[in-house]
Amino acid sequence: xxxxxxxxxxxxxxxxxxxxxxxxxxxxxxxxxxxxxxxxxxxxxxxxxxxxxxxxxxxxxxxxxxxxxxxxxxxxxxxxxxxxxxxxxxxxxxxxxxxxxxxxxxxxxxxxxxxxxxxxxxxxxxxxxxxxxxxxxxxxxxxxxxxxxxxxxxxxxxxxxxxxxxxxxxxxxxxxxxxxxxxxxxxxxxxxxxxxxxxxxxxxxxxxxxxxxxxxxxxxxxxxxxxxxxxxxxxxxxxxxxxxxxxxxxxxxxxxxxxxxxxxxxxxxxxxxxxxxxxxxxxxxxxxxxxxxxxxxxxxxxxxxxxxxxxxxxxxxxxxxxxxxxxxxxxxxxxxxxxxxxxxxxxxxxxxxxxxxxxxxxxxxxxxxxxxxxxxxxxxxxxxxxxxxxxxxxxxxxxxxxxxxxxxxxxxxxxxxxxxxxxxxxxxxxxxxxxxxxxxxxxxxxxxxxxxxxxxxxxxxxxxxxxxxxxxxxxxxxxxxxxxxxxxxxxxxxxxxxxxxxxxxxxxxxxxxxxxxxxxxxxxxxxxxxxxxxxxxxxxxxxxxxxxxxxxxxxxxxxxxxxxxxxxx
Amino acid sequence: xxxxxxxxxxxxxxxxxxxxxxxxxxxxxxxxxxxxxxxxxxxxxxxxxxxxxxxxxxxxxxxxxxxxxxxxxxxxxxxxxxxxxxxxxxxxxxxxxxxxxxxxxxxxxxxxxxxxxxxxxxxxxxxxxxxxxxxxxxxxxxxxxxxxxxxxxxx
Numbered sequence: 001x002x003x004x005x006x007x008x009x010x011x012x013x014x015x016x017x018x019x020x021x022x023x024x025x026x027x028x029x030x031x032x033x034x035x036x037x038x039x040x041x042x043x044x045x046x047x048x049x050x051x052x053x054x055x056x057x058x059x060x061x062x063x064x065x066x067x068x069x070x071x072x073x074x075x076x077x078x079x080x081x082x083x084x085x086x087x088x089x090x091x092x093x094x095x096x097x098x099x100x101x102x103x104x105x106x107x108x109x110x111x112x113x114x115x116x117x118x119x120x121x122x123x124x125x126x127x128x129x130x131x132x133x134x135x136x137x138x139x140x141x142x143x144x145x146x147x148x149x150x151x152x153x154x155x156x157x158x159x160x161x162x163x164x165x166x167x168x169x170x171x172x173x174x175x176x177x178x179x180x181x182x183x184x185x186x187x188x189x190x191x192x193x194x195x196x197x198x199x200x201x202x203x204x205x206x207x208x209x210x211x212x213x214x215x216x217x218x219x220x221x222x223x224x225x226x227x228x229x230x231x232x233x234x235x236x237x238x239x240x241x242x243x244x245x246x247x248x249x250x251x252x253x254x255x256x257x258x259x260x261x262x263x264x265x266x267x268x269x270x271x272x273x274x275x276x277x278x279x280x281x282x283x284x285x286x287x288x289x290x291x292x293x294x295x296x297x298x299x300x301x302x303x304x305x306x307x308x309x310x311x312x313x314x315x316x317x318x319x320x321x322x323x324x325x326x327x328x329x330x331x332x333x334x335x336x337x338x339x340x341x342x343x344x345x346x347x348x349x350x351x352x353x354x355x356x357x358x359x360x361x362x363x364x365x366x367x368x369x370x371x372x373x374x375x376x377x378x379x380x381x382x383x384x385x386x387x388x389x390x391x392x393x394x395x396x397x398x399x400x401x402x403x404x405x406x407x408x409x410x411x412x413x414x415x416x417x418x419x420x421x422x423x424x425x426x427x428x429x430x431x432x433x434x435x436x437x438x439x440x441x442x443x444x445x446x447x448x449x450x451x452x453x454x455x456x457x458x459x460x461x462x463x464x465x466x467x468x469x470x471x472x473x474x475x476x477x478x479x480x481x482x483x484x485x486x487x488x489x490x491x492x493x494x495x496x497x498x499x500x501x502x503x504x505x506x507x508x509x510x511x512x513x514x515x516x517x518x519x520x521x522x523x524x525x526x527x528x529x530x531x532x533x534x535x536x537x538x539x540x541x542x543x544x545x546x547x548x549x550x551x552x553x554x555x556x557x558x559x560x561x562x563x564x565x566x567x568x569x
Numbered sequence: 570x571x572x573x574x575x576x577x578x579x580x581x582x583x584x585x586x587x588x589x590x591x592x593x594x595x596x597x598x599x600x601x602x603x604x605x606x607x608x609x610x611x612x613x614x615x616x617x618x619x620x621x622x623x624x625x626x627x628x629x630x631x632x633x634x635x636x637x638x639x640x641x642x643x644x645x646x647x648x649x650x651x652x653x654x655x656x657x658x659x660x661x662x663x664x665x666x667x668x669x670x671x672x673x674x675x676x677x678x679x680x681x682x683x684x685x686x687x688x689x690x691x692x693x694x695x696x697x698x699x700x701x702x703x704x705x706x707x708x709x710x711x712x713x714x715x716x717x718x719x720x721x722x723x724x
Contacts, residue, residue, distance in 0.1 A: 074664030074701045205660050211651045212665030215601015215641035219666060222600035230595065254585070273595035274604070275587050371605050371613060371666040371700045420603070420666030421700045454606040 027460060028443075049176035052141055054106045055134035062162055062174035064089065065097040065264055069107035069239070070123040071392050072100070073370075073419035073426075077123045078208045081131050084124075086496030087199040087345040088135030088192060089142075091173070093161030098207055100416035103394035103409075116394040119427050119543070129191075136189045137181075145179035146171055198248040208418070212315045220390035220417045223377040223449060229258060231440045231450045232277040234284050239461055239538050240291040243267060251280040261443035265432075268440045274451055293538040295326050301466065301537065302362060304332045308533040309360065309470035311337055332535040338485070339517040339528040340517045349483025349527025353474025359472075362560070363551045367462040368544055372420020373457045374422050376437035379447035380405055385412045388449075389434055390419035392427030397434040404438045421544040428462050429497045463545035465491035467551045469516075484528040486516055488525050490551070508532050511543065515552025572633060574599070575643030583686075585631035587691045592630050593640060601641035601669050605698070612697030615670035616640050622677040624696075641669035644676065652676050655714035663701035671697045675711050684715050 053059035057065050066085050072078040082096050101107045101116075106190050108114035111126040139159060146164035147154045149171060162173050194200075197377045211217035236242065248260035248520055251269050254278025261268050269280035325333075377388040378401070385405045391397050394414045419426060426433070437450035452460065467490035474483035492509035494500050503510055510517075513532055522528045544550055572579050574597060581596050593616070594601045598606045602625055605613030609624035617639040644650045648657070652675050655661075662668050671694065678685055678693040684691070690711045699707070 008709075072664075076663070188601045205657070206662065207658050208665065209660065209662050210648055212662045212668050213656045213672060214645075215599070215669050217665055218600075219603075221604065222594075224595075224598060224600065228615065273591060275591040275595070338623075371603075371611070371664065371698070373604065418666075419664060421664045423700075452606070454611075 011187055050138070050141070050181040052138040053054065053117060054101070054104070055131060056138060058138065058142070058173050058177045058180070058261065060174045060177050062092065062095050062172050064095055064162070064173070065098050065099060067099055067101040067107075068119040069101050069127065070111070071390070071394075071416050071419055071422065071547050072208065072245070073118065073390070073392070073422035075121075075123065076206060077381030079206045080124045081127055081208065081551045082244075083134035083199050083204060084128060084131035086136075087197055088132045089173075090159040090161065091135070093199065093204075095114060095162055096207065103398045103412070103414035103416075108395065115396070117396075118392040119424060119426055120391075121546075127218045132191050133188065136191055137185050140186060140189045141180040141183045142176050144172055144183055144225075144318060145176040148179065149176070191507045204416075208278040218417050219372050221372055221375045221378065221420070221451060222386060222415065223388040224305045225447070226378075228377065228447045228449055229270050229272065230269045230274045230277045230442065231268045231437075231444070231448045232267050232281040232453065233263065233268045233288055233436065233440065233450060233456070234281050235456065235460070236288055236290070237459075238288070238290040238293050238296070239540060240293050242289045242291065244287040244289045245517065246287065247285040250283040250285065254280040254283055254391060259444050259446075261440065263439040263443055265436050265439070268443065268448075268450070270440070270444045270446065270448055277451070278453065293328060295388075296328050296538065298364075299331070300329055302468075304329055305466065305468040305533075305535065306360070306362070306470075308335055308489045309468045309487045310537065311533070312485065312531045314530070328538060332537060335535040336507070337531045337533045337535045339529065340488075340508045340532050341522070341528065343522075343525070343529065344483075344527035345485055346485045346527045346529045349473060349525075350474040350485060353482055354477045355475045355479075357475065358470070358472050359558075361551075361555045362552065363467050364429070365466045365539065365541075366544060366550070367458045367460075367463075368423040368425035368462070368542075369454075369457060370419070370425060373454055374425070374433040374452040374460070375449060376434045377447070377449040378437045378441035379551070380438075380441050383407065383411055385438065386415065386463060387412060387438070388415040388417060389437075390417050390422070390426060391431075391434060391471045392419070392422050392424070393431055396427075396429075396431045400431050400435045401438045404435065404442060414448075424543045424547075425462060427540050432460075432462070461540035462542035463539065463541075465493065465512075465541040467512075468552070469555045471555075481521065481525060482527075483523055484522050486522075486529070487531045488516065488535070488552075489533040491539070492539060493541050493543055493547075495534065495536070507534070509527075509534060510546045513552070514548035515556060519552075519556050521556060570630060570634065571617050572597075572630060572638060573636065574638045575640060576637075581630070581643055583630060586629045589628045589630050589633055589638070590625040593625060593638075599640050599642050603666055603669055605667070605670075610696075610698075611667070612670040612674060612694075613657070613667050615673040615697065617673060617677060619711060620677065620680060622674050639673075641673060644672070650676070652679065652710070652714040654709040654717055659706050659710040659713060661703055661706040663699075667699045667701075668703075671673035671699065671707055675707070675714065678711065678714075679715055679718060683718065685711060722723050 066082040107116045143154050143157045146157050150166045152166050163170050256272040257280040259270040260386045269277050271277035379386045398409045402409045440450050441448040470487045472485040476482035493510045494503035517530045593602050603613035605611035607626050609627045614626040619636045674694050690708050
């Protein structure tokens with residue numbers, strides 16, 4: 001990956017805030033609030049403590065606790081972010097402890113407009129300066145405290161392995177914690193020269209292994225405390241459906257079922273444990289108003305997407321359906337196209353080609369299906385709402401929980417657990433699984449853990465959209481692509497969200513076409529064009545790890561698309 | 570009803586058809602065994618019954634009476650079981666949610682076959698899904714665990 005056509009990983013990262021994929025672009029809102037905000041009070045846990053900033057604290061027992069502004073979901077930041085702090089702090093790596101940070105403005109992402117969120121493959125590179133700065137600041141104060149203790153200048157102190165050393169005198173960081181806590185932190189401090197790094201860039205074993213191989217690691221679904229009930233929710237079998245009426249008598253007859261409550265998303269059966277809640281949910285009798293999507297089905301959707309792929313440019317295709325056409329299908333069929341890329345004259349390029357091949361790819365709606373099914377635990381108390389969840393989007397969770405409970409955001413405590421996978425599902429524009437759990441706990445007037453079954457998860461929406469790609473590729477005499485006409489059909493994940501204004505330009509959602517519109521295979525072809533149709537279907541769609549590349553990489557890297565071989569003539 | 574879990578006899582108040590998984594997690598409080606699918610398709614809920622691997626999500630507790638149940642918590646007190654040591658050495662885990670099940674399947678395999686081939690490992694663990702895709706490290710770690718079990722501290 002060193003040729004001009006393929007920017008290196010490093011170049012990519014340097015400009016990541018602009019090029020790092022849809023999510024990153026989405027949240028870089030010009031002039032938006034950055035990570036301003038007060039540091040939450042950090043409580044000491046046994047003995048003296050030195051907390052120079054929101055990202056770490058040094059205990060009198062020599063421990064260095066790193067607070068993660070992002071969520072560990074398998075990507076390894078439980079280890080990578082502490083490495084950044086430990087490097088600048090010259091910490092004793094064996095003394096590092098890690099916690100997920102609470103929800104607070106100070107933990108807002110440097111690249112997501114101050115929101116506390118984990119996404120866009122951004123956690124390590126976006127925190128690279130801030131976490132190193134946090135470690136370096138702490139080191140500066142510890143050095144100053146050591147200098148005062150030894151009666152030398154700070155310049156006479158060196159640090160290594162969790163200790164400050166001057167000549168033959170040495171003092172552990174834990175012993176300096178008290179004194180350092182009384183010093184005033186400088187605004188900025190110099191960072192190490194990369195050539196002096198001893199931790200960053202070195203293979204380092206994960207810090208979360210011990211918990212995860214013994215069953216001790218706490219995921220959201222493992223949260224338990226006295227009095228906690230478990231809920232399973234019956235949701236509409238069709239997106240957009242609503243409860244007309246329900247009969248809970250059979251559900252209430254299941255041993256262990258405590259309550260059946262209605263919430264905006266459906267009917268929740270609240271029980272002593274999951275199994276009773278699930279049996280109770282299965283025993284509910286619900287009459288649903290299935291709404292406008294009642295007859296929506298995959299085969300017709302696929303065909304409708306395929307018909308749109310026949311059309312390029314802004315012209316809306318004529319519907320060829322024989323009546324009666326369901327409204328949802330009529331809307332899809334009338335979807336106008338939009339041009340994502342225009343270069344040269346693709347029609348002429350195709351006419352002049354030695355050979356033309358056509359390829360169609362269709363990919364389905366795709367659930368994220370993290371190994372740990374969605375779940376969220378909520379306890380609402382006087383002037384306080386506590387939320388335990390494996391979540392990727394603490395800021396929105398907190399705001400929505402506040403709105404539902406009538407509290408202020410700062411009265412909502414988010415306890416982030418380990419995530420049994422995320423893939424983007426646990427960060428979405430409605431925080432659906434958190435908001436619903438708050439509704440359930442509120443309606444049940446009890447602390448409740450709402451757990452989704454696997455079937456609930458697969459049926460629950462927020463999919464990667466289905467896409468149809470149709471490409472006509474003109475090959476030159478050398479057999480290589482010379483002209484390329486590419487049409488994509490798939491739902492926009494940004495339309496209708498707060499990111500629409502930023503991400504949808506002239507009818508083109510950048511995340512729908514990324515990987516095609518900016519493909520190195522296309523950019524040197526004098527004649528090429530990329531068109532997009534973004535039908536709306538009522539099926540909730542969402543970013544899915546790597547976003548547009550989930551389908552565009554598959555298409556563009558497939559042999560048929562890249563050189564025409566094996567493609568449908 | 571009485572269950573023998575990790576060498577301890579536990580009285581549980583549960584209907585006989587309640588799946589072992591939910592008895593372990595919600596009634597006994599052993600949450601290391603995970604819920605992934607509920608239909609024996611993902612392996613996250615794997616425990617041992619008299620040493621043999623078993624999907625606890627579809628096993629009614631009535632089928633476990635009088636037999637020894639072992640969960641991830643019962644494997645060792647401190648993560649020192651050879652399979653756990655191998656998992657640590659090779660940095661296997663990512664999100665970690667499936668790993669209790671992976672480890673329980675690996676332990677059962679090694680008990681039945683002390684020097685498994687790649688094909689043996691693939692066959693024995695094919696029912697354990699890892700959404701992070703740690704399969705290559707899992708396979709390497711099973712081989713390493715086989716060495717550790719036999720006291721061959723080969724590095």
